[in-house]
């Protein structure tokens with residue numbers, strides 16, 4: 001039992017002397033509180049009014065405050081009172097409704113009627129004065145007709161506000177607005193505030209439980225530590241409130257019980273009093289006089305009895321009602337207690353749960369806190385390290401900044417320095433190209449000094465109408481590399497690599513080819529001998545390269561025309577300084593016979609020389625030459641030329657100022673096809689042609705082989721071709737070979753053998769080329785030598801004649817005459833064979849029987865005194881006189897029967913098998929004069945011998961002079977080789 005309950009018991013036991021809750025005497029408090037009779041009257045009238053309005057209350061007139069409190073405590077009296085005053089104005093709940101709900105309803109009604117109200121707490125434990133005043137005000141308002149009952153009843157029934165009515169339906173009245181509940185749901189803090197402000201005391205138990213439920217739900221869903229703490233506090237507060245309420249109700253019930261018992265006793269004592277009175281009244285009637293009174297008393301008694309029985313009945317009803325209510329309340333209290341206990345248990349379990357969870361959460365929190373602390377430590381140390389690193393970085397950055405500044409300064413200085421240097425480099429770069437050119441020139445010079453035969457390879461394109469487009473050419477490089485592949489073989493040995501000075505692909509033009517050849521040709525004007533020949537199988541493009549497919553189209557001109565054209569341009573542009581004369585010879589070697597293509601003679605020992613002054617002259621000559629060229633048809637090439645053709649260009653230049661002279665010759669050779677005989681499928685004459693061609697080409701190979709190995713003996717004389725080219729191959733000439741290639745895969749074998757030959761040629765070193773330049777002094781000396789040689793020859797002749805006269809004694813002199821056996825073919829300008837023969841002043845070949853030494857001599861002689869014929873009769877390269885003068889002089893001599901000794905031999909020794917074209921006539925001498933003649937000759941001979949010795953001495957002196965002269969490098973060979981001519 002709570003302390004309040006104990007106190008109540010004590011008060012009841014103490015009767016009217018009970019002490020109030022706040023120390024006031026319980027019973028007398030009403031008396032004290034009512035001042036004077038007026039207040040007592042009003043108190044009594046209030047009690048009377050209550051009794052009248054609600055007769056079942058049956059309150060004693062002088063009912064104390066506590067009695068009234070006990071009567072009014074459950075609130076039903078208030079509601080019944082209002083219902084009685086204004087029937088149906090109050091909704092009545094069932095008996096088990098809480099007193100507070102009824103009281104609240106009443107108070108609400110009071111508020112609406114603007115009557116003074118009291119607090120529930122006043123009724124429960126506090127001062128009763130506000131309660132009594134409220135009742136008095138109500139009484140006054142109704143008794144004074146302050147309120148119209150109907151009006152009042154027509155007003156809304158006094159019920160609690162809407163949301164509280166809901167609570168009423170559920171037998172509970174919420175002390176808080178639902179809005180507040182929702183707020184509570186969302187804010188624990190607010191609930192705590194409510195707890196603190198005791199607002200929860202006025203909240204219904206159901207609402208409290210609802211709140212609890214929601215809080216549980218929330219706490220379960222959130223599981224927040226802070227929420228759990230709040231939740232626990234709220235739970236505790238609510239449990240306390242509920243406990244307190246239960247105990248209050250229990251106390252109230254007990255108090256009501258006590259009140260009921262007290263009332264019962266009171267009624268009993270009244271009944272006893274009345275019974276006593278009734279018995280007293282009977283005695284008095286027996287006494288006689290007072291019968292009337294007795295009767296009255298009896299009536300009174302009867303009335304009293306009736307009243308008593310009625311009271312008893314009422315009492316009984318009340319008692320039963322109270323007992324019933326008590327039982328119901330007890331039952332309700334029991335049930336509520338059970339429910340509350342259950343809820344309490346659940347709540348406790350939840351609290352335990354929550355506590356556990358809170359503990360878990362706390363643990364978790366601790367762990368997390370530790371982890372966070374650890375992390376914090378880590379971060380702190382990290383930040384510390386970072387800040388240290390930052391400091392270091394700052395320091396490094398500063399030093400770097402300094403370094404950068406320093407480097408910048410250095411860089412600037414370097415930049416200036418390099419700028420200065422760069423100027424030099426720029427200057428050098430400007431000169432770089434010049435240097436590169438110079439290098440190239442020097443390289444070429446080295447090559448020239450070495451005297452290598454240059455080899456240019458040219459690949460013919462596939463011709464129109466050629467079906468097979470499979471090529472054996474695998475690769476051509478910029479620097480003269482060439483790879484050919486055997487189409488019939490597979491594997492690594494199928495490819496062959498070659499390297500030449502230059503490779504011209506199938507798409508190369510005539511002009512491109514000539515551009516690389518031009519410098520070589522131009523060196524002709526510097527006094528060099530140059531030889532260019534084209535080698536390759538039939539149909540590989542030799543003629544195309546050398547002559548071109550057509551003379552008419554300048555674009556297709558071959559090397560021949562372009563070379564001569566170029567020479568004319570050059571000679572014309574330099575005619576102010578050097579006077580050039582150009583002579584052309586054109587021969588073919590067919591079946592080992594040399595034919596002059598520009599003369600109508602057949603095979604001849606000497607080719608005619610033709611002076612040319614323009615490209616037109618050249619074209620005209622070449623046309624004739626080409627027409628005269630022997631052309632035969634073979635299975636390989638319908639128009640294949642079966643001869644070697646040689647175009648020789650001789651240049652003589654005389655310096656206008658110094659009078660020095662230079663000479664050069666250019667041989668442009670278009671060889672016959674190099675294919676093997678078996679492939680040519682020829683017989684008879686054609687076979688003979690092929691054999692000759694092959695023989696001459698193999699002789700060419702032998703010469704090259706001998707030159708490559710620097711053999712002492714070079715077999716030039718094995719073929720006419722090698723004899724023709726002797727000057728160009730073995731001498732001090734610049735030589736270039738065009739290797740012509742047919743790309744057709746069927747020609748692979750020929751291609752490889754051609755390339756192999758070319759490879760051998762490219763390895764041949766001929767020695768440094770030498771130019772033929774003569775100063776005026778040298779020329780004069782040379783002329784002197786020539787005159788001396790003539791003189792010696794004259795003496796020799798005279799001596800010979802003299803000896804012959806002595807030996808044969810009047811035997812006749814042999815007549816020597818060169819005769820031409822060649823059939824006439826195409827002729828030049830309608831010149832007669834005779835005149836042609838007469839003009840023939842020089843011999844290119846015709847040394848078939850001479851030995852090697854003689855050959856050298858003749859060759860040197862030929863160099864020293866070339867004798868060319870002329871077509872137009874103009875002056876050409878005669879040392880003593882022009883060929884025309886020579887021929888004319890010879891004819892005159894013949895006509896005038898000039899002494900044979902006076903006839904100059906202008907031609908070199910002719911082939912002895914051939915008849916001489918020059919005849920020498922003799923005259924018979926008389927015997928008488930023979931002796932004189934002999935003596936004269938003897939004397940002359942002795943004189944001549946002396947002269948010869950003197951000449952020889954003179955020659956030796958000249959040689960010394962020449963050798964010590966600055967131009968000796970250009971001429972020693974000529975002079976020294978000329979020595980053997982003088983035969984002692």
Ligand SMILES: Nc1ncnc2c1ncn2[C@@H]1O[C@H](COP(=O)(O)OP(=O)(O)OP(=O)(O)O)[C@@H](O)[C@H]1O
Pocket residue numbers: 459460461463506536537538539540541542543544545549637639640641671672673674740
């Ligand atoms: N570079 C080229 N471009 C175009 N056509 C070419 C070329 N070379 C050669 N030809 C053509 O190939 C054919 C054979 O050429 P060419 O007569 O010059 O060969 P070849 O070697 O002189 O033969 P042969 O040994 O019989 O004299 C000709 O029709 C020629 O026009």
